[in-house]
């Protein structure tokens with residue numbers, strides 16, 4: 145008989161506590177970001193696919209077409225082509241592509257680059273409906289970037 | 291509508307009442323459907339519907355159109371006539387109780403001597419609809435949902451009736467208008483707090499809402515008795531559920547919260563309905579609040595709670611009420 149009433153009271157009390165929890169939550173401000181319309185700042189530590197860095201002084205990339213990154217890449221996803229031109233010291237980069245379908249984001253290419261020309265991008269909106277959507281032309285990207 | 295009664299012929303009155311009932315049923319479903327999803331969202335720290343219209347305010351309209359456009363699927367082995375009858379049976383009986391509810395002194399379809407009994411009788415048809423729907427679907431989940439619903443509703447109708455009976459003993463009438471009018475100095479929630487609490491619990495169980503939503507119990511029974519229903523036949527069940535919520539909350543308002551009494555407004559015979567609706571929607575908010583707070587009870591707990599706690603307590607409460615009324 146004693147447990148009959150004590151159960152009733154502890155039960156009722158726990159129900160009231162539960163209601164308190166939910167009503168408090170109900171008036172807590174919501175932090176949901178309405179994604180396509182609102183976007184959060186991406187942390188600089190985020191490691192997206194690789195990108196050539198745009199040098200502020202020269203206004204172009206620092207790649208010397210040495211090909212180290214292409215050789216270092218364990219998944220064989222980088223293609224670097226450079227050519228000799230009249231009157232220009234060193235090689236000129238003509239093609240730099242990344243096959244992101246195979247990239248494991250290991251970062252070996254970024255580490256190995258002798259001129260620190262590569263870095264991780266902040267790109268995270270990567271959805272596509274074909275493989276070809278993920279063959280990135282890194283050279284074009286750096287030229288288009290302001 | 292006594293004044294209306296003398297001016298307008300009976301037929302027009304009936305038409306007006308029917309339109310009013312339909313407006314309440316559909317309007318209430320729109321408001322509650324939106325409010326429920328919004329409140330559920332905020333209780334879970336998310337915004338709820340946001341896409342259609344300002345803060346998703348048109349979401350329910352779009353949902354309604356979607357449901358109307360959907361195909362009505364009848365399972366191959368289902369008992370077709372019964373299967374089609376069940377949603378209608380869940381939805382149609384909600385109109386009669388609406389006509390009896392005294393929204394204010396003059397806004398009431400009909401006032402009859404046994405208003406309370408009629409409302410409760412119509413409310414119990416809902417169980418039959420669920421049983422038929424579950425049985426005729428020829429699906430084991432639906433059948434389980436239907437069985438649970440019957441056991442639950444039969445059990446919870448007892449404390450519900452007994453707790454209302456305590457109020458009836460105090461007022462000596464079954465007429466809803468007179469019960470509401472009898473509370474002009476003090477609301478019965480203060481004189482009969484226990485009966486009010488018991489009624490609230492039984493009311494949640496009667497409308498099959500969480501934490502007593504065992505007939506639907508989506509984690510165990512897919513969707514319970516309406517697993518097989520789609521499109522409009524499904525939405526009739528939902529409309530019926532929201533209308534039933536409105537009715538049981540109105541009954542609680544009439545019996546315990548003083549009906550349309552409140553701070554007087556101009557034309558109070560009519561504007562009292564504002565107070566009435568305010569009380570009803572406060573109770574509905576409470577229903578939504580507990581739905582998103584408590585986990586679903588187990589079936590044996592549900593039955594234990596009714597037979598071991600609610601019924602004995604309501605009987606004791608009734609006994610005390612009778613003795614006190616007799617002595618005073």
Ligand code: SF4
Nearest residue numbers: 217247248250251253
């Ligand atoms: S991150 Fe690794 S896998 Fe990706 S391109 Fe660079 S070296 Fe290749």
Ligand code: SF4
Nearest residue numbers: 207208210211213257
């Ligand atoms: S390692 Fe650096 S400099 Fe060499 S090709 Fe790759 S990006 Fe260009």
